[in-house]
Amino acid sequence: MNSNNQPIGIFDSGIGGTSIWSAIHQLLPNEKTIYLADSKNAPYGQKSKEEIVALSMKNTDFLLEMNCKLIVVACNTATTNAIQELRAKYNVPFIGIEPAIKPAVTHSKTQTIGILATQGTLNSELFNKTTEKYQDTKIIEQVGHGLVQLIENGDINSPEMIKLLRSYLTPMIEANIDYLVLGCSHYPYLIPQIKKILPEHIHIIDSGEAVAKQTQKILREKVGFSSAENSQPIFYTNTNAKVLTEILENKFTVEKKEF
Numbered sequence: 001m002n003s004n005n006q007p008i009g010i011f012d013s014g015i016g017g018t019s020i021w022s023a024i025h026q027l028l029p030n031e032k033t034i035y036l037a038d039s040k041n042a043p044y045g046q047k048s049k050e051e052i053v054a055l056s057m058k059n060t061d062f063l064l065e066m067n068c069k070l071i072v073v074a075c076n077t078a079t080t081n082a083i084q085e086l087r088a089k090y091n092v093p094f095i096g097i098e099p100a101i102k103p104a105v106t107h108s109k110t111q112t113i114g115i116l117a118t119q120g121t122l123n124s125e126l127f128n129k130t131t132e133k134y135q136d137t138k139i140i141e142q143v144g145h146g147l148v149q150l151i152e153n154g155d156i157n158s159p160e161m162i163k164l165l166r167s168y169l170t171p172m173i174e175a176n177i178d179y180l181v182l183g184c185s186h187y188p189y190l191i192p193q194i195k196k197i198l199p200e201h202i203h204i205i206d207s208g209e210a211v212a213k214q215t216q217k218i219l220r221e222k223v224g225f226s227s228a229e230n231s232q233p234i235f236y237t238n239t240n241a242k243v244l245t246e247i248l249e250n251k252f253t254v255e256k257k258e259f
Contacts, residue, residue, distance in 0.1 A: 004224030009063030016186025017074025023208035032231035045118025080124035099183035117183025
């Protein structure tokens with residue numbers, strides 16, 4: 001496979017997909033990445049399938065104009081609702097992100113797992129097809145109402161956030177889950193708060209590492225790796241850049257851009 005110095009495009013309904021970007025950047029530091037935060041339209045989880053498909057195509061068009069060689073849909077809701085349409089329309093590889101149910105089910109001792117996700121993910125046909133495979137495991141689904149908005153506003157450590165998380169997680173603890181699957185790319189930023197609520201024996205799973213490994217696999221098999229070294233990532237948002245800059249620990253420049 002020849003080298004390919006075109007960038008990897010990554011989009012999410014806001015800042016949450018930076019948890020996926022971070023895993024990709026750690027595994028593939030020489031790849032140039034362009035991250036698109038569609039915060040103006042966050043959260044996607046409360047929108048119709050048609051709206052989610054339209055927004056996902058808008059984001060894809062933007063990234064393809066930037067000459068991206070591969071696109072990572074770093075949003076569970078966009079993946080479960082739109083990735084089939086994206087793959088049908090565009091001639092570029094797409095990598096999606098789904099709740100990591102399989103490893104949780106495989107390793108669960110209590111045969112009871114919890115999933116914290118958006119309404120759009122939990123209601124999607126793709127998610128329901130996935131959960132149907134695991135009839136022997138009790139899967140407790142919880143919509144994370146309000147969590148994405150609080151993260152987007154920079155209120156990760158607010159009393160309101162802790163109150164919401166406690167109300168969502170307590171019934172799962174009482175139901176004897178031993179794995180909690182984070183079904184939204186925003187939610188890994190809540191792991192420190194979640195760990196304060198969950199007993200130590202409950203494992204938390206997110207999808208970042210799996211998506212990074214799949215990205216590496218597609219680069220190796222289909223697209224080609226970059227021959228550059230330590231390329232500087234580019235971040236775009238269509239709202240105030242402050243929260244995205246802060247979540248990136250002020251290490252990178254974020255440009256506000258209408259899209």
